[in-house]
Amino acid sequence: MALDKNTASDEALAQDVLKKYDRESDTMEYKGFMAKLVSAIAITFSIFQLYTAFFGVLDAQLQRAVHLGFALALSYLLYPTCKSWSRHKLHPLDAILAVLGAASPAYIVIMYRELAFRAGIINSVDLVIGVLGVLLVIEATRRVVGLPMVIVVLAFLTYAFAGPYMPGVLSHRGLTPNQLIGHLYFTTEGIFGIPLGVSSTFIFLFILFGAYLECTGLGKFFIDIANAIAGWASGGPAKVAVISSAFMGTVSGSSVANVAGTGSFTIPMMKKLGYRKEFAGAVEAASSTGGQLMPPVMGAAAFLMAEFVGVPYIEVVEAAIIPAVLYFAGVWLGVHLEAKRTNLKGIPRDQLPKAWVIFKERGHLAIPLIVIVYLLVTGYTPMRAALVAIVLSIAVSCLRKNTRISVKDVVKGLESGAKGVLGVAIACASAGIIIGVVTKTGVGLKLASGLLALSGGYLLPTMFFTMITSLVLGMGVPTTANYVITSTIAAPALLQLGVPTLAAHMFVFYFGIIADVTPPVALAAYAASGISGGKPLLTGVNASKLAIAAFIIPYVFVMSPELLMINATAGGLLMAVVTAILGMVGVSSSLIGYLADKSTMLERVMQFVSGILMIIPGALTDIPGFILFLIVVFLQTRRRKQQGQI
Numbered sequence: 001m002a003l004d005k006n007t008a009s010d011e012a013l014a015q016d017v018l019k020k021y022d023r024e025s026d027t028m029e030y031k032g033f034m035a036k037l038v039s040a041i042a043i044t045f046s047i048f049q050l051y052t053a054f055f056g057v058l059d060a061q062l063q064r065a066v067h068l069g070f071a072l073a074l075s076y077l078l079y080p081t082c083k084s085w086s087r088h089k090l091h092p093l094d095a096i097l098a099v100l101g102a103a104s105p106a107y108i109v110i111m112y113r114e115l116a117f118r119a120g121i122i123n124s125v126d127l128v129i130g131v132l133g134v135l136l137v138i139e140a141t142r143r144v145v146g147l148p149m150v151i152v153v154l155a156f157l158t159y160a161f162a163g164p165y166m167p168g169v170l171s172h173r174g175l176t177p178n179q180l181i182g183h184l185y186f187t188t189e190g191i192f193g194i195p196l197g198v199s200s201t202f203i204f205l206f207i208l209f210g211a212y213l214e215c216t217g218l219g220k221f222f223i224d225i226a227n228a229i230a231g232w233a234s235g236g237p238a239k240v241a242v243i244s245s246a247f248m249g250t251v252s253g254s255s256v257a258n259v260a261g262t263g264s265f266t267i268p269m270m271k272k273l274g275y276r277k278e279f280a281g282a283v284e285a286a287s288s289t290g291g292q293l294m295p296p297v298m299g300a301a302a303f304l305m306a307e308f309v310g311v312p313y314i315e316v317v318e319a320a321i322i323p324a325v326l327y328f329a330g331v332w333l334g335v336h337l338e339a340k341r342t343n344l345k346g347i348p349r350d351q352l353p354k355a356w357v358i359f360k361e362r363g364h365l366a367i368p369l370i371v372i373v374y375l376l377v378t379g380y381t382p383m384r385a386a387l388v389a390i391v392l393s394i395a396v397s398c399l400r401k402n403t404r405i406s407v408k409d410v411v412k413g414l415e416s417g418a419k420g421v422l423g424v425a426i427a428c429a430s431a432g433i434i435i436g437v438v439t440k441t442g443v444g445l446k447l448a449s450g451l452l453a454l455s456g457g458y459l460l461p462t463m464f465f466t467m468i469t470s471l472v473l474g475m476g477v478p479t480t481a482n483y484v485i486t487s488t489i490a491a492p493a494l495l496q497l498g499v500p501t502l503a504a505h506m507f508v509f510y511f512g513i514i515a516d517v518t519p520p521v522a523l524a525a526y527a528a529s530g531i532s533g534g535k536p537l538l539t540g541v542n543a544s545k546l547a548i549a550a551f552i553i554p555y556v557f558v559m560s561p562e563l564l565m566i567n568a569t570a571g572g573l574l575m576a577v578v579t580a581i582l583g584m585v586g587v588s589s590s591l592i593g594y595l596a597d598k599s600t601m602l603e604r605v606m607q608f609v610s611g612i613l614m615i616i617p618g619a620l621t622d623i624p625g626f627i628l629f630l631i632v633v634f635l636q637t638r639r640r641k642q643q644g645q646i
Contacts, residue, residue, distance in 0.1 A: 016530075025257070027078040027419070029087045038077050042418035043411060045070040049204045050390075053383055057201060062112060064192040065105040067200035071425035072101030072140055074418065079143035101140065104133040108186070115186060122182045130185035131177070134433065137191060141430040144423050148476040152485060153430055156437040169446045183440050190436030194307050195428035195484050202303040203424055203480070205386035208417030212393040213368065215405055215413050221362045222247040223265050227347075228355035235339025236346030237269035238283045242332050245287035246294055254423075254478060255516040255524040258288035259531070267531045274344050277534030282517075282542030283335055285528040289516045289547065290327050292479050295320045296376055300424055301483040301509060303382060308487055309501050313382050319502055319564035322577060323510070323553050329581050330549030333588035341594035362403060368393040427481035431488075438488050448492035459497055463507070463555055466490045470508045474515030476523055486512040494558065503561045507554045514550040517543035545591045549584055552615055556580070560617040576617040579626070586611025586629050597636035606632050 030038055048066060057063045076098035077090065085091055107129045108115065115126070122130065142150045160180050163172035175183075184190030188197070213219075226243035230236055244262045263284040270280035292298060295317040298305075302320070306313040338344075368389045375385035394413075397405045405413075438444040451469070455461035470486045477485065486508035494504035516524040522540035529539040544551075553563070562568035563576055589595040590608035599607060606628055613625025 025260075026083075027087075028080060028090070030090070031088065034090055038074070039415050041070065041074060041077070042415040045074065045418040046204075046208060046414035049200070049208070050387075053201070053205060053387055059112075060188050060197060061192050062109055064188075064196045064200050065108040067204070067425060068137075068191070068196060068429055069102045069105035069109075070418070071422055071429070072105070072136055073098045075140040075144050075422050075426055076101050078419065078422070079140075081143070097136065097139070100132065101136050104129055104136055108192075120182055120187065122178060122186055126186065127178060127181055130181035133185050133191065134181065137426070137429045137433065140426045144426045145430065145478060145481060146476055149427065149430055149481055149485075152473065152477075153433050156434050156443075159443060160437045160441060163441060169449055170443070172441050172443075175440060180437075180440070184433055184436040189439055191429050191432040193432040193435050195304060195431045195435070195480070196425070198303045198307055199300075199421065199425045199428040199480075202382045202386065203300045203428075204417070204421050205383060205390065206297055206300065206303075207420045207424065208413070209368070209372070209386050209390050209393065211417040211420055212390060212413045213365075215409055215416070216365050216393060216397040216403055217362065218365045218369070219248060219261055221358065221365050223262060224353050224358050224362075225355060228353050228358060230346075231352045232346040232349045233336075234346055235273070235275070235335050235344045237266055237273050238275060238280070238335040238339065239332065241266035241270065241284050242287045242328060242335060245284065245291050246328050248288075248291055255285075255289045255292055255513070256527045258291045259284055259524050259527045262288065263528055263531050267528065269347075271532065273347070274342070275338075277532045278529070278538040278542050279338065281528035281532035281534045281539040282525065282546055283331070284531075285517050285522070285525040285539065285543040286331050286334075286546040287328075288528075289513060289524045289543075290324070290331060290550070292513045292516075293320065293327055293510065293550070294324045296373055298479075298509075300480045304480065304483055305487075305502075305505055305509065309505055311502060314376055314379075315565075316502070317376065319506060319566070322563050322565070322573075322580075323506070323557060325577075326553050326580050326584060327547070327549045330584045330588055331546050333585055334546040334548075334592055337589055337592040337594045341592060341598060361400065364396045364399045365403060367396045423478055424480045427478050428484070431481050431484035434485060435488055444488055444492050447489055448496050451490075451493035452496060455493075457497070459499075459559075460555075462493055462497055463558060466493055466508060467511045467551075467554070470511035471515045471518055474512030475518075475521035477512070477515075479513065482512040482515075483509050499558055500561050500564075500566055502566065503558050503564055506564060507558050510550055510554045514547055517547050519544070548587055548591060552587065552612070553580075556615055556617065562617065572617075575622075579614045579617070579622045582629065583611040583614030583616075583625065586614060586625070586632075595636055596633055597640045599632075599636070603632050603635065 048070070052058060052063060058066070076094050080087070080091060081093055138150060138153055141153065159166070160175045163174035166172070223240065223244045226240040226247070230239035230243055233239055241262060244266065245258055248258050248262055267280050267284055270283065271277060275283070296302060298320060302316045303313060305316045309316070371392055372385050372389035375388060376382065394405065394410060397403050451462060451465050455465055469490045473485050473489060474482045487505050490508045491504045494507060495501060516522060517540060519537055519540040522543065525540035525543045526536045528543070529536040532539070557563040560576065562572055563580070586607045589599065590604045590611060593599045593604060595607060610625045610628035610632065613621040614629065
């Protein structure tokens with residue numbers, strides 16, 4: 001009974017942390033009529049998306065307008081203007097904004113033919129509606145996504161008008177309100193551009209799929225399986241956090257949500273085992289953030305990347321596999337070496353669930369996930385694969401009584417899916433404003449030229465400045481919007497130096513994501529510290545150390561794109577992966593201060609250098625790196641023998 005109380009307390013704490021650090025989770029809590037009304041709107045939203053997925057999507061602008069109308073209306077109904085306002089009673093201002101949020105995109109639906117006939121020429125009514133629509137998107141962004149995204153959007157809007165007053169290469173003729181609004185709101189180059197297009201098709205269905213997987217209890221299944229696999233090993237609960245977060249990352253769209261979901265179980269277990277509060281939080285933060293790098297979903301960014309880069313979705317997934325494996329290998333090694341250094345044991349096997357029992361009772365819950373990956377690999381479109389997986393997730397839950405979901409749960413899944421997409425939809429609409437300004441003013445190329453001038457046109461300095469830019473732009477911004485911003489602003493500099501398009505986009509994506517564990521913002525680390533009770537900044541520092549692979553690997557795959565399956569041979573790829581994993585052992589052991597024994601300062605330097613050399617593909621670096629690594633192993637093994645520890 002006490003264990004149940006503790007578990008309930010941990011889960012309640014996780015929910016409080018989620019509301020504090022994840023704006024998307026801090027919603028209204030209606031009862032009575034308003035609860036039913038919001039549910040009805042959300043369910044209708046999901047039905048519309050499913051209908052168009054089954055029977056064919058509408059014309060691009062129509063599909064996106066309806067999608068945005070639902071998203072804006074629900075955003076204003078669920079997220080109050082002020083945090084201090086009641087969470088149980090709708091404020092009249094929010095009611096008015098919800099109606100306007102639905103009406104503004106509806107104008108495009110109603111006037112679609114006339115707007116198409118006028119071919120981009122907008123009248124005074126169009127201008128008013130367009131300005132209203134842009135302002136509604138920005139305000140919804142403030143409520144749902146957060147202030148950092150709003151600041152970026154406002155900066156770009158200011159730039160659109162301030163062009164004549166800008167210095168040097170940033171100067172442009174400036175845009176009139178008609179030009180800007182016409183471009184942003186009445187074409188598919190702005191708000192209704194590619195990001196919202198992907199949100200209104202692929203992403204919605206995958207989020208709905210994730211909602212049904214959560215409803216069936218797949219998250220608990222992942223944690224139990226991870227416990228059975230690794231709970232008994234040295235530092236077992238920390239390794240459970242790594243595995244379960246990697247699993248959850250395949251369907252999760254948020255680092256912070258992943259922290260709250262798995263961290264409520266794993267962080268208390270780590271603390272009980274003896275891990276420091278800050279390290280326990282860091283493990284969960286680094287693992288959950290890595291979940292956004294894990295195919296096939298990658299926080300919904302995989303679908304956007306396929307559209308932006310112009311390659312089949314499966315190519316993005318294939319490219320992301322090896323970097324993701326290396327990332328989690330780095331986190332796992334950090335956890336393992338810390339456990340060895342501090343002599344932390346695992347959980348006794350008799351206290352852990354049996355893997356075969358878990359698979360027997362709930363293994364069928366993973367079938368939809370396996371099927372969707374198979375369908376994607378075999379050439380099905382993401383939309384078709386997601387539809388099949390949604391139906392299958394409901395069907396397989398009925399195979400056993402203990403996992404069966406009711407009709408009420410099915411309807412609840414429709415509601416949860418619609419609410420779950422709001423953050424992505426609003427972020428995509430807001431990102432469309434940025435893209436619209438970039439395409440209309442050409443500022444993307446201007447910023448790229450600025451970065452190149454700053455770096456002298458050399459690749460390594462350009463990558464460094466691009467990394468810093470992506471880290472700054474990614475602070476406090478959700479995954480989907482994060483990628484759109486960094487790919488629009490930071491990636492062009494790498495492209496101008498001849499870096500393969502997919503490698504450039506993956507580079508900025510990695511550094512945008514890793515901002516979630518990089519101080520001073522480090523939202524995932526701060527969320528984890530809220531559960532662990534540790535110091536936020538120190539948790540962020542520890543998480544950055546564990547996530548070190550994410551700071552190194554992007555440099556490697558830009559210089560050696562074969563890690564992304566670009567022009568790779570089987571033999572070369574195998575050698576690159578093996579040496580990279582050995583390299584991660586070197587780097588991780590250096591940061592933790594332990595390999596075969598506690599490392600001296602000189603040995604830590606040698607471990608780090610050997611690791612970097614082996615991570616970089618090629619015999620010229622692999623051989624000296626491996627020799628240096630063996631020297632450290634020899635020195636530490638000999639020292640342990642002399643001390644009688646072996």
